[in-house]
Amino acid sequence: MGKYILAIDQGTTGSSVSIMNSRGKIVAFNNQEFEQIYPKAGWVEHNPEKIWKSVLVSIKNVFKKSKIKPSEIISIGITNQRETCLVWDKNTGKPIYNAIVWQCRRTTDACQKLKKKNLEKVVQKKTGLLLDPYFSATKIDWILKNKGKKSKVKDYLAGNIDAYMVWKLTNKKSHFTDVTNASRTSLMNLDTLDWDQELLKIFKVPKSILPEIKNSNDLFGVTSGVPGLPNGIPIYGVIGDQQSALFGQTAFKSGEAKCTYGTGSFILMNSGTKKVISKQKLLTTVAWKLKGEKKATYALEGGAFICGAAVQWLRDEMGFIKSSSEVEKLANSVKDTLGVQFVPALAGLGAPFWQPEARGIITGLTRGVKKAHLARATLEAMALQNVDILTAMEKDLGKKLKNLRVDGGAAANNLLLQMQADFLGASIYRPKLTETTVAGAAFMAGIGVGLWKNKAELTKINSIDKQFKNKLSPTLRKKRLSEWSKAVSKTV
Numbered sequence: 385m386g387k388y389i390l391a392i393d394q395g396t397t398g399s400s401v402s403i404m405n406s407r408g409k410i411v412a413f414n415n416q417e418f419e420q421i422y423p424k425a426g427w428v429e430h431n432p433e434k435i436w437k438s439v440l441v442s443i444k445n446v447f448k449k450s451k452i453k454p455s456e457i458i459s460i461g462i463t464n465q466r467e468t469c470l471v472w473d474k475n476t477g478k479p480i481y482n483a484i485v486w487q488c489r490r491t492t493d494a495c496q497k498l499k500k501k502n503l504e505k506v507v508q509k510k511t512g513l514l515l516d517p518y519f520s521a522t523k524i525d526w527i528l529k530n531k532g533k534k535s536k537v538k539d540y541l542a543g544n545i546d547a548y549m550v551w552k553l554t555n556k557k558s559h560f561t562d563v564t565n566a567s568r569t570s571l572m573n574l575d576t577l578d579w580d581q582e583l584l585k586i587f588k589v590p591k592s593i594l595p596e597i598k599n600s601n602d603l604f605g606v607t608s609g610v611p612g613l614p615n616g617i618p619i620y621g622v623i624g625d626q627q628s629a630l631f632g633q634t635a636f637k638s639g640e641a642k643c644t645y646g647t648g649s650f651i652l653m654n655s656g657t658k659k660v661i662s663k664q665k666l667l668t669t670v671a672w673k674l675k676g677e678k679k680a681t682y683a684l685e686g687g688a689f690i691c692g693a694a695v696q697w698l699r700d701e702m703g704f705i706k707s708s709s710e711v712e713k714l715a716n717s718v719k720d721t722l723g724v725q726f727v728p729a730l731a732g733l734g735a736p737f738w739q740p741e742a743r744g745i746i747t748g749l750t751r752g753v754k755k756a757h758l759a760r761a762t763l764e765a766m767a768l769q770n771v772d773i774l775t776a777m778e779k780d781l782g783k784k785l786k787n788l789r790v791d792g793g794a795a796a797n798n799l800l801l802q803m804q805a806d807f808l809g810a811s812i813y814r815p816k817l818t819e820t821t822v823a824g825a826a827f828m829a830g831i832g833v834g835l836w837k838n839k840a841e842l843t844k845i846n847s848i849d850k851q852f853k854n855k856l857s858p859t860l861r862k863k864r865l866s867e868w869s870k871a872v873s874k875t876v
Contacts, residue, residue, distance in 0.1 A: 387835060390446075390457045390617075391826040392439060394464040394545050395625065396485065399435060401442035402819065403450050403457075404826040406835055408845035410819060412450030414442045421482060426489040429482035432470050435545065436552055443612045454613050460553070461621030461829030462604075463628035463821055464545040466568045469520040471527045471542045471593065477556065481531040483545065484523040491522035503586055510573050510580055512661060512668025512682075514738075520544060521570035521587035528589075540593045544568065546622050547595040550604050553619060558605030561595040562622040563680060567670040572597065574659050574668065577680060598622070600631075600672040601832035620832025621825055626650050627671050628824030630683060633789040633815060634846040636839050640786050641774065642820070643804075645794035648734065649691035649770055652683045653777045653785070660684060664776035665736045674831065684780055686735030686773040690744075692794045694728040694762050704755045712797045715760040723748035725871040726761040728769075733875060736776040742875040766794065767803040768868045774808060787811045791820040798852075806856035807864065816849040 388411070393400040398417040402410050416438035421429040447454055467486035472479040484490070495515045498504070504515045513519055524542050532540065541551065547561045566572040566579075571589060573580035579591050598604060604619040623631060626644070630652045633642040638656030643649055654671055657679040661668055666686045673680035690697075695711050698704040705711055725747045732740035746758070774785055787810055794800055795814055805812045817823050823846075830836045836845075856864075 387458050388452055388456050389459050389461060389826040389829050389835065390443070391461045391463070391822045391829065392549065393625070393822045393825065394435065394439065394462065394549060396465045396468070396487075399438040399442050400822065401439065401446045402822045402826065403446055403452055404823070404830070408817065408823070408827075408842070410817065410822065412446045412452065413819070414445040414449060416441045424490075428485040428488040430468065430485055432472070432479045432483050432548060435483070439549070440611055447612065457613070457617050458835065459618055459620045459829040459833035460607070461825035462546055462549050462619065463623050463625050463825035464549065464565070466544060466565060466624040466626065467518055467520050469523050469542065469544050469569070470548060471524060471532065471540050472548065473536070473539050474541045474556065475539055480540065481527050484527065486518055488523065489517050491517040491526050494522045494525070498586065507570060507583065507586070509661065510583060511567070511570050512574050512659070513568075513570050514667070519568060519570040521583070521589060525588050537590060537593065541595070542589070542593040543595045546624070550619060550622065553607055553610055554605035555608035557608060559595045560598050560604045560622070562598055562600045562602075563670045563673045564600060564624040564627040565622070566597045568624060574670065574682070577670070577673065599675045601674050601828050603832070618833060619829070621828030621830075623672060623824055623828050625821050626652055626685065627669070627683070628828070629791060629820040630654065630671055630824070631827060632817075632820035632822070632824030633791065634839070634843045635789055636843065637786065639781065639783050640789070641777065642789045642791065643770055645691055645766070645790065645792035647691065647693045648687050648689045649766070650685070650687045651770060651773050651777070652685050653774070653781065655682045655684055655781055657681060660780050662780045664780050665738050666773070666776055666780060672828070684777045686776065688769040688773065689731040689734045690728040691766050691769075692792070693730070694726075694766060695794070697728070697730065698759060698762060704759060708793070709796075711759050711763065712799045714756050715763050716799055718754070718756040718760055721748075721761040721764060722750065722753055722757045724753055724757045724761045725867065726758065726765050727871050727875050728762070728765050729875045733872070735773050737872070739876050745871065745875055747871055747874065763797070763800045764803055766800060767807050768865070770804065771807045771865065785810050787813055789813045789815065791815065791818050801852045802855070805852040805854045807861060809854050809856070809858070809861055811854070812852040814849045814852075816847045
């Protein structure tokens with residue numbers, strides 16, 4: 385019998401299930417999409433029961449594809465879309481309302497009211513987060529107020545999607561979450577790593593409905609009554625998706641960072657056991673906590689709203705390219721942007737500016753500008769906005785970036801990664817295993833069950849596909865960053 389890890393990646397648009405072997409290689413993968421629900425403008429929901437069904441279908445399909453027997457699975461790891469949360473009835477197992485997704489803005493007014501009460505400083509100091517509808521607390525409060533019954537609160541359970549997955553996999557026996565997911569709720573104190581009474585009072589969330597917080601590689605329970613899986617498989621790893629990518633990239637040292645190039649770009653920088661409350665409008669979060677380690681590992685987090693979506697815009701709205709992969713060839717057909725700058729603030733500016741009212745701009749247009757120049761300017765912008773975030777992280781942490789590990793769809797673009805190295809003045813590493821979110825969950829479950837002894841063993845497994853070294857002089861870099869900064873200032 386082999387020794388395999390089953391990794392569940394419950395994402396925003398679909399649920400993926402992968403099987404990893406003891407050498408850290410993914411031997412099978414399956415993804416099932418599910419419905420996105422938009423009841424009103426700015427509202428986003430998921431049906432939790434359809435999410436669970438998509439996980440079950442993926443589990444069934446991944447075994448079919450791999451020819452690996454379910455009995456060969458020694459541990460399960462879970463990673464999930466963070467901040468998406470729900471409330472369900474522990475007796476019937478039915479959600480009392482749809483899961484409210486991290487993108488949903490319905491609690492904007494509630495957050496504004498708390499800001500007017502001058503509560504943001506308290507929340508940021510305790511949680512490392514800003515007051516924003518992004519996080520779980522105001523969503524849970526909304527569900528309880530609008531869809532719950534006071535007389536039934538004793539029957540309710542609440543949590544992010546990870547807690548619901550654990551509860552379902554263990555047949556209602558385990559109500560647990562891990563420190564990374566708890567750190568995204570606005571209810572966990574970053575110092576105590578437990579639910580905070582003052583925060584529970586501020587957000588009106590009863591502690592009785594929340595899951596118990598565990599280390600990321602603790603035992604979360606064992607499978608029971610799950611179609612396609614034998615009873616008794618231990619669940620040894622739970623970690624939020626962005627932290628999972630950092631762990632999957634084996635960015636274990638303070639100052640190491642990862643960037644996921646997706647629709648937006650998500651950047652996390654390991655700050656070690658030091659909890660750094662940002663002065664640069666970044667978020668502070670728990671990266672992970674492993675059993676046996678006295679302290680948690682923390683991270684600084686920042687993201688740009690539009691990254692790969694800028695290339696999609698060139699493809700879908702502008703008709704410059706037929707597929708996203710064509711942008712590299714088009715951009716490479718010219719040596720520079722001919723002075724063109726594109727700031728893709730198509731959904732406002734994210735970290736470190738937080739200017740939702742900002743709008744995208746293209747400057748420096750002349751008669752000689754072609755599609756290729758705009759394509760190149762788009763790739764430069766994707767790299768430059770990440771420099772803004774990473775520079776802010778360096779200021780907060782008080783140390784230089786060691787290197788940047790990259791993943792996500794656009795990480796396949798060599799030109800983009802060379803630009804990133806040049807504008808950062810640092811090396812970029814692209815791993816061979818680009819499914820780093822899944823890898824993080826599998827690594828966590830593998831360490832938990834003892835398949836790998838420690839993080840050092842994981843570092844050996846995680847091999848580099850390509851390194852991109854800086855080729856730009858400090859003078860030219862300074863000039864380019866200055867031009868970019870002027871362009872950004874014109875978006876607001």
